[in-house]
Amino acid sequence: MRYSALRILKEGLTGNRGWQPAWREPEPKPEYDIVIIGGGGHGLATAYYLAKEFGERNVAVLEKGWLGSGNIGRNTTIIRSNYLLEGNQPFYEFSLKLWEGLEQDFNYNAMVSQRGILNLCHSDPQRDAFVRRGNAMRLSGADAVILGPDEIRKMCPYLDHESARFPITGALWQPRGGTVRHDAVAWGYARGADRRGVDIVQNCEVTGFDIKDGRCLGVETTKGPIKAKKVAMCAAGSSSRVAALAGLRLPIESHVLQAFVSEGLKPVLPGVITFGAGHFYVSQSDKGGLVFGGDIDGYNTYAQRGNLPVVEDVCEGGMAIMPMIGRARLLRMWGGVMDMSMDGSPFIDRTHVEGLYLNAGWCYGGFKATPASGYCYAHLLASGQPHETARFFRLDRFRQGAMIDEKGVGAQPNLH
């Protein structure tokens, strides 16, 4: 069923009796061409593009919980393409372009809202760094504007512009950045993939691999064994655990990132704002809640919750840059487990086991990557070749000395 304004009108006049579930709930078949492990944003996007762009329709997505139970339903929904390095920026710009056409493409309202992202800077060197980054962004075809203090004051009068310690000296602004309704992204991709014949199997955990003579022949699951010509890992925060079932050790640690939402307020923030002197970022949801977050907790964890020191740290950052936030009451907070990689950048690659592929290491920035990650992974699975914009996301890049370390802090996952 195609969604459209006409459809809503028709259903409204006929008692809304014609709506159908957005996807089927099939039992897994014994064999597929491609099995994707993990029904998060990336897994579902991969299935969607495999079916839509690469003609692969004999595909299953196996999800251990329900769709949206992982990070796709836990993130703070920011999209942007404001990276510096050649290995990253063209990929994220490709992703932003896909976001811009996504709702028409998969016929689902994902509330893509390009309300802009404002990265504040607080010293001259930081401003220089942002100018350099802005130039790198423009070289990749993205948009980037450097703003001065007066323009920022006009845009956001409530920030602490004159703070003695961290005065606002400027900002890198990307007008095309913004936010997207995260659950709708999962649902839209799921529906689009399902309509093209992909089986989405929920409550089906992968518990092992069938590997013979260095070749992956399928997976063991809580719903029995499933054969596959190709198996594509896409388990976000659980990548190390899933890969360990195939005997792989990854350049990844699992860490928790917390997020916070205030009570609903009248519209006050124009877009996304990030504090450049501490770790704090904030946007306002369409419901009015201030959605904010900061640093990861910093220790390995698989518990989907964090601890109080980071809560304090995030709130201090908020108070430092936007003192009015102290008047808002906190409504909810939660945590999500992410793959922090050794250089802060992701992997979309084959593994040394034939027929076994890996998509992982998205750290705290994988939501914005969802469309391009799915597209590029589908490209690799279908054609055997990396997509042009994802060709640096290799699993052996540490061996080759080809790290993509945006922050330049080395092999220390909790610092990225």
Next chain:
Amino acid sequence: MIIDHPLLGPRDAAEFVVLGDASLIDRPDGMTATVEEMHDYAYLRDNPAGDHRELWYHEQGDRSWLVVTRSTLTHEVIKVELARNVARAQGRSR
């Protein structure tokens, strides 16, 4: 989380900095190790779900390095040792 420091007693985890897996103590000898050994040491991690031995540095305290055994599923701190004792027991230092 509360870290029961062997010398100072229970301390707030916020006083510490976490380095990561305690296997980092076992650095291969740079003169004899193969590239492969060095790569695996520097870049690969077991990253288990369950008990994890890790290095914590008491930066806002006595600046000792500790080996903390902690569950990555519950955050429960199971055991705390001085890293120097662990390293010495493994023959890392004389």
